[in-house]
Amino acid sequence: MVTHNCSLDLSPPINREMKELDTSFFRKEFPVIRARFDDPRIIQKFIRSHPQDVLSGKGLRNIVKIGDYTVRAVLLTDRLTKISDASKILSESCLEYFKKEQIPLQNHTLVIDYDFWSTEEILGAILPEDLLDNIPSGFSQTGHVAHLNLRDEYKPYKKLIGEVVLSKNPSIETVVDKVDSIATEYRTFKMEVLAGKPDLLVTHKEQNCIFQFDFEKVYWNSRLQAEHERLVQIFKPGELVLDAMAGVGPFTVPAAKKGVISIANDLNPDSYHFLKQNIAKNNVSNFIKPFNDNGHDFIKNCMTYIEQFHKETNGIIKVEIKKPKTKSSSSSSSSTPANKKPRTPTEYKDISIPKFPNHFVMNLPDSAIEFVNDYIGIFANHEELKSLPNFELPMVHVYCFQKFSPDEPEPTEKELESRVRDRIVEKLQYNDLKIDDINFKLIRKVSPTKPMYRASFRLPEEVAFKKV
Numbered sequence: 001m002v003t004h005n006c007s008l009d010l011s012p013p014i015n016r017e018m019k020e021l022d023t024s025f026f027r028k029e030f031p032v033i034r035a036r037f038d039d040p041r042i043i044q045k046f047i048r049s050h051p052q053d054v055l056s057g058k059g060l061r062n063i064v065k066i067g068d069y070t071v072r073a074v075l076l077t078d079r080l081t082k083i084s085d086a087s088k089i090l091s092e093s094c095l096e097y098f099k100k101e102q103i104p105l106q107n108h109t110l111v112i113d114y115d116f117w118s119t120e121e122i123l124g125a126i127l128p129e130d131l132l133d134n135i136p137s138g139f140s141q142t143g144h145v146a147h148l149n150l151r152d153e154y155k156p157y158k159k160l161i162g163e164v165v166l167s168k169n170p171s172i173e174t175v176v177d178k179v180d181s182i183a184t185e186y187r188t189f190k191m192e193v194l195a196g197k198p199d200l201l202v203t204h205k206e207q208n209c210i211f212q213f214d215f216e217k218v219y220w221n222s223r224l225q226a227e228h229e230r231l232v233q234i235f236k237p238g239e240l241v242l243d244a245m246a247g248v249g250p251f252t253v254p255a256a257k258k259g260v261i262s263i264a265n266d267l268n269p270d271s272y273h274f275l276k277q278n279i280a281k282n283n284v285s286n287f288i289k290p291f292n293d294n295g296h297d298f299i300k301n302c303m304t305y306i307e308q309f310h311k312e313t314n315g316i317i318k319v320e321i322k323k324p325k326t327k328s329s330s331s332s333s334s335s336t337p338a339n340k341k342p343r344t345p346t347e348y349k350d351i352s353i354p355k356f357p358n359h360f361v362m363n364l365p366d367s368a369i370e371f372v373n374d375y376i377g378i379f380a381n382h383e384e385l386k387s388l389p390n391f392e393l394p395m396v397h398v399y400c401f402q403k404f405s406p407d408e409p410e411p412t413e414k415e416l417e418s419r420v421r422d423r424i425v426e427k428l429q430y431n432d433l434k435i436d437d438i439n440f441k442l443i444r445k446v447s448p449t450k451p452m453y454r455a456s457f458r459l460p461e462e463v464a465f466k467k468v
Contacts, residue, residue, distance in 0.1 A: 006057030143202025162194025256284035
């Protein structure tokens, strides 16, 4: 198929002095020729047969409506700017087609405006020339909030950038940026609203669950959605998961939907508040016991938390047995209340809460490894666990960053994994944990020198039952 490259200048107008977004500035007009089709049903066949005679260009529409709603026109190649030149520019077969079908040619003004260009193209037309190499058009979205992570050199233009991002994304109602890079005790950052409404109470959907939280007051990273799903898939129905840094429930709430039991803890009072709210909102209250305690104490005293859960529930979770809906038979004789069948009583099944944890989750990548030494001796006073027929040592899933210097040769994946292993071994005070005993998953690269990993390993018996 022969096509013609568009020679129109489709780049946006440039105004590097713009202080506030003016969408009306972004407009271009081009004189072109259109072929009017009173019968729109034959347009597609014409375009397929004469691609070289039709306007083509990235993002351009070559079919337009004119006058009556049923009337369409095809924009012809931009090489043709005068109707009188048609015989010189258009192909012979195209001219014959127009003559046979009595297709008239007309002048047309092609207009492209602000909506035509992408976020990056608009920003490239209004930011200073020395800032065009890394235009900050990307963002992470949580609910209705777009979170930018602007570098210092772009801060003077933050409001302008925010307005462009807001205007280009219909699902976005608020655009924010971190005020500084210093996190609080609870992994949260002060946020500045750059554009849109000053509302950071978001509703976010993930893994068939609904999460609601204040984006500024809790830790949430939408870029971890795939990892949330991966780890939840590892958990099996009926297992007991202890999440030491549970946040608002991105692991425990979806896990509960598949029958996984959890004890979820977070130090942040706001996270704890929204965790409880999300547990209730997703109807998984039977499966999750939330706490608002220190992560170190939560791990060290994990058996106390499990015993408390057992005491409150008698070690049993009652789950309603959902029966498939059937069409009820209806007849004229059964329309009176006296003839209605009695409602079938609700049936429940019992799920036993394990007496030991199957998994620990530690999603605090900045410092989670600092908590690993808390596992030393967690079962020291519970030798009876070994006699349970289904007892197995828990898996520990610890998230961490493994930074390296930009001045050193880039380490291999194996070298970085070895460094993570060494940090874990040091905290566990157990050198027999080999690198092959740890399953590593590269989650993401926060920066070229700051990869994030999940390191999963089974807690060694010598560590868990160590007398301290």
